[in-house]
Amino acid sequence: MGMTSEMAKFAGTIHKMREHIDMLVETNTSPTIVNDMRDLVDEILDTLEEALFFNSDVQDDMGITAAVTERMDLACPHCSSRVYDNRIRKADDAQETYSPKSPDFMCSHDADCKGMIQGKLRKLRASWYLKDLDGKPKQLPEQWLI
Numbered sequence: 001m002g003m004t005s006e007m008a009k010f011a012g013t014i015h016k017m018r019e020h021i022d023m024l025v026e027t028n029t030s031p032t033i034v035n036d037m038r039d040l041v042d043e044i045l046d047t048l049e050e051a052l053f054f055n056s057d058v059q060d061d062m063g064i065t066a067a068v069t070e071r072m073d074l075a076c077p078h079c080s081s082r083v084y085d086n087r088i089r090k091a092d093d094a095q096e097t098y099s100p101k102s103p104d105f106m107c108s109h110d111a112d113c114k115g116m117i118q119g120k121l122r123k124l125r126a127s128w129y130l131k132d133l134d135g136k137p138k139q140l141p142e143q144w145l146i
Contacts, residue, residue: 012072017041076107077141078115078126083107087130103127105140 021037074083084106089098107113107126115126129138 012070014041014045015072071144074105074144076109076113076115076126077143079107079109079113081107081109081113083128104130105144 071085105128110125116123
């Protein structure tokens with residue numbers, strides 16, 4: 001079994017918590033409170049990593065840090081909508097709607113993004129792959145820094 005999307009969401013929440021802690025620093029919140037919050041977030045992350053490391057049911061070839069690397073901050077270069085990072089879900093055999101042929105990244109805006117392409121039956125939302133069908137790396141938007 002591969003990495004679950006629930007774990008990826010959990011890791012994304014931890015990332016957001018860290019961002020909020022950084023915002024507290026900017027509002028002159030007590031350093032003691034900020035440090036205590038950082039320690040709690042680190043403890044949560046350590047617990048998640050231990051669970052992934054010691055539970056072979058959820059550990060996969062992507063490694064322990066796979067759950068904490070899902071990008072939640074990507075924006076479509078065509079319409080500025082959020083871009084879904086599907087890499088972890090693609091690797092999870094339990095995710096029936098994802099396969100190795102699914103895009104690694106997909107625009108969340110499926111109505112009229114300028115990056116949409118015509119599929120066999122309908123327009124398909126903008127999407128990006130890390131590799132093409134021959135296994136060669138593809139170009140991702142430069143601002144993503146992946």
